Amino acid sequence: MKLLTVDKVSEARRKLKECCGALMPGNESIGLADAAGRILASDIFSKENIPPYRRSIMDGYAVRTADVGAAGDMIPSMLKVSGEVILGFDSTGISVDPGCCVYVPTGGYVPDGADAVVMVEYCEPFGNGMLAVSKSASPGENVVQVGEDIAEGDLLLPKGRKLRPQDIGVLAAAGVSSVPVVIPWKVTVISTGDELVSPDETPGPGRIRDINTYTIAARSASEGFSIVRMISVKDDEDAIERALETAKADSDVVVMSGGSSQGKKDMSADLIGKAADSGIITHGIAAKPGKPTITAYDSASNTMFIGLPGHPAAALMVYEQLLIHLWHDFTGCDDDITVKARVNTNIPAAPGRMTFQLVRLISGEDETEAVPVFARSGMISPMSSSDGYFVMSENTEGIRPGDRVTVYLWR
Amino acid sequence: MKLLTVDKVSEARRKLKECCGALMPGNESIGLADAAGRILASDIFSKENIPPYRRSIMDGYAVRTADVGAAGDMIPSMLKVSGEVILGFDSTGISVDPGCCVYVPTGGYVPDGADAVVMVEYCEPFGNGMLAVSKSASPGENVVQVGEDIAEGDLLLPKGRKLRPQDIGVLAAAGVSSVPVVIPWKVTVISTGDELVSPDETPGPGRIRDINTYTIAARSASEGFSIVRMISVKDDEDAIERALETAKADSDVVVMSGGSSQGKKDMSADLIGKAADSGIITHGIAAKPGKPTITAYDSASNTMFIGLPGHPAAALMVYEQLLIHLWHDFTGCDDDITVKARVNTNIPAAPGRMTFQLVRLISGEDETEAVPVFARSGMISPMSSSDGYFVMSENTEGIRPGDRVTVYLWR
Numbered sequence: 001m002k003l004l005t006v007d008k009v010s011e012a013r014r015k016l017k018e019c020c021g022a023l024m025p026g027n028e029s030i031g032l033a034d035a036a037g038r039i040l041a042s043d044i045f046s047k048e049n050i051p052p053y054r055r056s057i058m059d060g061y062a063v064r065t066a067d068v069g070a071a072g073d074m075i076p077s078m079l080k081v082s083g084e085v086i087l088g089f090d091s092t093g094i095s096v097d098p099g100c101c102v103y104v105p106t107g108g109y110v111p112d113g114a115d116a117v118v119m120v121e122y123c124e125p126f127g128n129g130m131l132a133v134s135k136s137a138s139p140g141e142n143v144v145q146v147g148e149d150i151a152e153g154d155l156l157l158p159k160g161r162k163l164r165p166q167d168i169g170v171l172a173a174a175g176v177s178s179v180p181v182v183i184p185w186k187v188t189v190i191s192t193g194d195e196l197v198s199p200d201e202t203p204g205p206g207r208i209r210d211i212n213t214y215t216i217a218a219r220s221a222s223e224g225f226s227i228v229r230m231i232s233v234k235d236d237e238d239a240i241e242r243a244l245e246t247a248k249a250d251s252d253v254v255v256m257s258g259g260s261s262q263g264k265k266d267m268s269a270d271l272i273g274k275a276a277d278s279g280i281i282t283h284g285i286a287a288k289p290g291k292p293t294i295t296a297y298d299s300a301s302n303t304m305f306i307g308l309p310g311h312p313a314a315a316l317m318v319y320e321q322l323l324i325h326l327w328h329d330f331t332g333c334d335d336d337i338t339v340k341a342r343v344n345t346n347i348p349a350a351p352g353r354m355t356f357q358l359v360r361l362i363s364g365e366d367e368t369e370a371v372p373v374f375a376r377s378g379m380i381s382p383m384s385s386s387d388g389y390f391v392m393s394e395n396t397e398g399i400r401p402g403d404r405v406t407v408y409l410w411r
Numbered sequence: 412m413k414l415l416t417v418d419k420v421s422e423a424r425r426k427l428k429e430c431c432g433a434l435m436p437g438n439e440s441i442g443l444a445d446a447a448g449r450i451l452a453s454d455i456f457s458k459e460n461i462p463p464y465r466r467s468i469m470d471g472y473a474v475r476t477a478d479v480g481a482a483g484d485m486i487p488s489m490l491k492v493s494g495e496v497i498l499g500f501d502s503t504g505i506s507v508d509p510g511c512c513v514y515v516p517t518g519g520y521v522p523d524g525a526d527a528v529v530m531v532e533y534c535e536p537f538g539n540g541m542l543a544v545s546k547s548a549s550p551g552e553n554v555v556q557v558g559e560d561i562a563e564g565d566l567l568l569p570k571g572r573k574l575r576p577q578d579i580g581v582l583a584a585a586g587v588s589s590v591p592v593v594i595p596w597k598v599t600v601i602s603t604g605d606e607l608v609s610p611d612e613t614p615g616p617g618r619i620r621d622i623n624t625y626t627i628a629a630r631s632a633s634e635g636f637s638i639v640r641m642i643s644v645k646d647d648e649d650a651i652e653r654a655l656e657t658a659k660a661d662s663d664v665v666v667m668s669g670g671s672s673q674g675k676k677d678m679s680a681d682l683i684g685k686a687a688d689s690g691i692i693t694h695g696i697a698a699k700p701g702k703p704t705i706t707a708y709d710s711a712s713n714t715m716f717i718g719l720p721g722h723p724a725a726a727l728m729v730y731e732q733l734l735i736h737l738w739h740d741f742t743g744c745d746d747d748i749t750v751k752a753r754v755n756t757n758i759p760a761a762p763g764r765m766t767f768q769l770v771r772l773i774s775g776e777d778e779t780e781a782v783p784v785f786a787r788s789g790m791i792s793p794m795s796s797s798d799g800y801f802v803m804s805e806n807t808e809g810i811r812p813g814d815r816v817t818v819y820l821w822r
Contacts, residue, residue, distance in 0.1 A: 032610055033641070036629035050791070052614070057788035059673050087670060088605030088646070090616040105672035107606070107721065107789060109617055120673075149790040157795065164821055165633060166794035169626035169723050173791045177611035194499030195518070199443055200588035203463070205501040206520055215580035218447035222576060230444070235499070259498060261516035262470050262531075310518065312580050337820065339750055340779055366815050367778075368751055377468035378518060379560040380461070380584045383577035384568065404777055409748065410575055 006284035008394060009321060009354045012295065015281050016326055019297045020304045023252055024330050025182040032171055035163050037224065038181035039333045044156045046174045049147035053092075054110040058142045061101040061123050062114035065137050076124070076132035085109050101131055110143050117142035150174055160332025182331050187220045188247035189213050189230040190256045192240055192268065193310070196232050211312040211380060212257040216319055222411055223324055225253075235264065237271065244275040248301040253323065260310030260378070265292045268307045272296045276305055286394060287321065288350040289314035289377070295322065311378045317356050317389070337409045339388075341370035347399040349392035357399075358386035359407055370407050386410070417695035419805060420732060420765045423706065426692050427737055430708045431715045434663055435741050436593040443582055446574050448635065449592035450744045455567045457585045460558035464503075465521040469553045472512040472534050473525035476548050487535070487543035496520050512542055521554050528553035561585055571743025593742050598631045599658035600624050600641040601667045603651055603679065604721070607643050622723040622791060623668040627730055633822055634735055636664075646675065648682065655686040659712040664734065671721030671789070676703045679718045683707045687716050697805060698732065699761040700725035700788070706733065723791045728767050728800070748820045750799075752781035758810040760803035768810075769797035770818055781818055797821070 007015065027041040056062065063079065071077035082100040085091040085108040096102050096113035104110060104117055116137035124132040150156065156174055157167055163179075171179060189212075196210040197203045210232045217230045228251045233239050240256075247254040254275075258268035273280050276296035285293045292314075294307030306323055308315040328334045341361060349355045359370040370390065375382035390405040392398065399405065418426065438452040467473065474490065482488035493511040496502040496519040507513050507524035515521060515528055527548035535543040561567065567585055568578055574590075582590060600623075607621040608614045621643045628641045639662045644650050651667075658665040665686075669679035684691050687707035696704045703725075705718030717734055719726040739745045752772060760766045770781040781801065786793035801816040803809065810816065 032625055033628070036632060051619075051789075053616070055789065086617070087672065087675075088617055092616045105670070105674065107619065107671055144787055144789060148787070150792050154792075156792075163629075164795075165626045165629035166724075166727060166791070166821065168629045169622045169727070169791050170795040172610040172620055172622045172625040173723070175610055175613065175620060177609070198588070199583040199586055202586065205464070205503045206497070206499055208462075208518065209583055209586060211580045211583045214443055214583040215576045217444070218574075218576035218579045221447060259516070260518055261498065263516065264498075312584070313577075316577060316580070337748060338774075340774070340777065363749075363751070366751065376555055376559070378466065378555060380577070380580050381561050381565075381567075384575075384581040410577065 006286045006291065007282045008286050012282040012285045012293070012322060013325055016295050016322060017329060019278060019281050020326070022299070022302050023185070023304055025185065027180045028183050029178050030181050031178050032168055032176070035171070035179055035181060036165060036168055038163055039224070039331050040157055040159055040161045040163065041180040041182045043159050044171070044176060044179060046150045046152055046154045046156050048174055049152050050150035050173050051144055051146065051148070054146055055144045056104040056106060056108050056110050056117045056142055057144060058117055058119045059106050060104060060117040060119045060142060061131060061133065062096050062104045062110050062117050063101045063133065063137060064096060064098060064114060065116045065139050067099060068118065068133050068136050071133050071136045073134050076134040078126065079131050079133055081129050081131050083111070085111065101133070115139045115143070160334070162333050162335050184224045184226050185252040185327065186228050186250065187225045187253045187255060188228045188251040189217045189220065190243050190247065190254065191232045192235060192256065192258045193264070194235045195259070198232065212308065212310070212315050215312055215316050216255055216257065216308070219316060219319060223327065235267070237267070240271050241274070244271060248275065248298055248303045251303060253304045253306065255306050255308060255319065255323070257308040257315050258310055260292065264310070269294050272305045272307050285318070286353045287318070288353045288355045290318040290321070293318045293322070312380045313375055313383045316383060337411070339368055339407045339409060340404055341368040341407050343370050343399050343403050343405055344401050345372060346401065347372050349396045349398040352394055354394055355392040356389045357392065358382050358389050360385065361387045361407060370405055417697045417702065418693045419697050423693040423696045423704070423733060424736055427706050427733060428740060430689060430692050431737070433710070433713050434596070434715055436596065438591045439594050440589050441592050442589050443579055443587070446582070446590055446592060447576060447579055449574055450635070450742050451568055451570055451572045451574065452591040452593045454570050455582070455587060455590060457561045457563055457565045457567050459585055460563050461561035461584050462555055462557060462559070465557055466555045467515040467517060467519050467521050467528045467553055468555055469528055469530045470517050471515060471528040471530045471553060472542060472544065473507050473515045473521050473528050474512045474544065474548060475507060475509060475525060476527050476550050478510060479529065479544050479547050482544050482547045484545050487545040489537065490542050490544055492540050492542050494522070496522065512544070526550045526554070571745070573744050573746050595635045595637050596663040596738065597639050597661065598636045598664045598666060599639045599662040600628045600631065601654050601658065601665065602643045603646060603667065603669045604675070605646045606670070609643065623719065623721070623726045626723055626727050627666055627668065627719070630727060630730060634738065646678070648678070651682050652685065655682060659686065659709055659714045662714060664715045664717065666717050666719060666730065666734070668719040668726050669721055671703065675721070680705050683716045683718050696729070697764045698729070699764045699766045701729040701732070704729045704733070722789045724786055724794045727794060748822070750779055750818045750820060751815055752779040752818050754781050754810050754814050754816055755812050756783060757812065758783050760807045760809040763805055765805055766803040767800045768803065769793050769800050771796065772798045772818060781816055
């Protein structure tokens with residue numbers, strides 16, 4: 001049995017990033033209607049002022065405030081209605097002269113000369129084209145100034161933003177009809193093991209259903225990666241070698257999860273080492289769960305390999321901590337959602353290892369409480385019954401009642 | 412100008428649900444590989460025990476604990492190696508007799524007779540098929556019992572769960588290869604207005620780019636709805652009527668956002684009222700932002716209509732509070748992510764109206780702080796620069812420094 005020289009998680013991340021720099025994702029341009037959920041590849045600045053003209057936020061009359069300074073319920077100001085702004089039509093020729101006012105609908109152009117809009121509720125037509133205004137106005141009232149929403153040159157959205165509906169709205173408002181977004185990694189997911197059967201089969205004695213192919217593929221897809229293929233391969237060196245070679249040809253990332261027994265782990269490491277011309281980067285990480293982890297890089301095909309632990313919970317956690325972490329690092333898209341929560345029990349850390357503790361969250365009066373979900377090795381249900389996890393670093397002894405932790409929510 | 416009899420938000424929700432009960436989504440069966448992100452239409456129970464046999468969590472030797480009760484570094488127990496469990500092969504015939512042990516790899520079957528597994532690290536082959544075991548074991552050590560992960564009859568996943576990668580894993584483990592999921596609503600998004608131009612055009616005087624079509628379609632898609640079409644229509648009664656009639660024929664939900672001026676709001680209400688045989692349900696809600704909102708139902712085509720405010724931020728918020736809320740109610744999928752946060756300023760509520768206050772979140776030492784983002788009417792950038800919002804109910808006067816609020820994060 002080989003003794004593993006394990007890397008700390010931070011060390012494994014650093015080496016992986018250094019070796020796989022060429023996997024920094026490329027960019028493509030995409031139209032706004034298809035851009036939601038994609039990650040911006042660069043900062044987007046506004047080329048325009050929004051609004052491009054002074055805009056009324058009410059149905060009302062554009063006035064000169066000096067003309068309505070004394071207006072009130074008892075003694076209204078009388079103004080001449082000299083025009084009307086109609087949405088969708090050019091109103092730039094209209095202006096408001098002293099003693100005059102112009103009707104402006106919500107969203108409409110506030111004509112030159114006017115410096116406020118008085119709501120229709122305070123205005124009464126008085127016949128002969130005159131209007132009684134029963135309320136004074138302060139300069140700028142009910143008027144959005146040019147560029148007040150977005151000014152020319154403003155940063156609209158930062159590189160790394162995963163575009164949400166309202167981000168699409170901001171881009172639409174500023175006339176950005178296509179944006180540069182990162183091209184997702186292409187991922188092959190391989191599970192190996194003579195004991196694996198597909199989920200729709202009933203496993204005979206000694207058999208077990210393939211879980212990792214499904215969870216890892218689903219997690220990849222939820223991150224936006226494209227799945228080239230997901231396959232299950234027997235413990236046959238030639239078959240695994242062929243699968244790795246095929247995957248190198250058309251994938252950026254090859255994720256392999258083998259068995260958890262030592263013999264199988266050795267075989268996985270050997271085969272990944274053979275497929276990767278730059279060899280193994282990390283063999284074993286100081287993480288709980290997640291120790292039996294392999295990373296490697298093939299420079300000829302520009303492919304990253306990750307050999308995951310066989311246990312489903314460990315496999316998903318390592319995938320999160322290494323591969324998704326690197327993707328966030330490369331793209332600048334850190335869309336982890338974290339919640340501060342209080343822990344009310346003792347939770348020991350694994351000495352010298354980064355420990356990932358599953359928790360459920362309970363909403364308390366003033367604070368959120370994190371309740372540990374303990375999982376024995378190889379169990380899958382705790383992943384599904386937990387809301388997320390927190391991290392205890394290598395130097396921590398553990399958590400004491402009353403400590404507050406940062407919980408990463410499952411996505 | 413019509414005076415609106417506005418509904419409280421809770422009242423608008425109740426009436427909408429009551430009138431649109433026939434829009435309760437149907438179910439379809441979907442394979443596991445495509446199920447991530449879909450919403451379960453019913454509780455899923457396990458038909459099996461996981462693991463189906465006693466499983467070792469280590470590479471080691473299955474033993475009878477009575478045989479190794481006195482084992483230690485100095486005086487190991489000597490056991491006869493009577494067999495080996497190989498992953499993927501039927502080992503159910505193997506058993507461990509007194510004085511004997513059987514090699515079991517991680518994940519392997521623990522044979523009858525044995526009641527614990529001792530890690531290989533504590534076992535030394537001694538020649539002649541004998542093994543020196545230098546550590547005692549307690550019953551059940553390193554053994555996962557039958558059904559310990561998931562027991563037959565256990566609730567695997569509840570109705571309404573939006574399936575995450577680890578949920579897919581649990582289903583795979585339990586042999587559930589397809590699941591009933593809800594069929595997403597089919598949505599048509601219509602923006603109306605002579606002043607609207609598409610995002611790739613430069614708006615001339617009095618024109619403005621269409622924002623709502625894009626934000627509402629993106630929000631619909633992020634909720635999983637299918638977008639039948641997204642169109643922009645001029646302020647032409649016939650054109651809008653035709654658009655509504657077409658949409659009725661193939662959509663479950665028709666979302667229309669018109670202008671924000673009173674004249675346009677009246678026209679929207681009239682046309683929606685004409686298209687919906689059950690008439691207008693709600694005309695105006697006591698919400699800030701979001702007052703000019705219309706809901707209606709057409710029973711002949713089983714179509715819901717929502718007329719949204721013209722202002723983009725108000726439109727998105729109303730869509731969230733009425734339509735997405737009803738979808739969560741119908742499906743049981745409440746996947747809102749909320750964070751408790753402390754507010755350090757005074758924030759007034761709008762009297763008699765449910766107020767939605769945009770905030771940015773700042774991570775403090777022990778607590779998260781919510782900083783208000785104030786938006787003037789019609790502005791779009793505050794939606795994008797905020798992390799979410801909190802709600803002040805109709806009866807609240809507002810928030811005082813030190814108050815804690817529940818922040819709904821944007822999705």
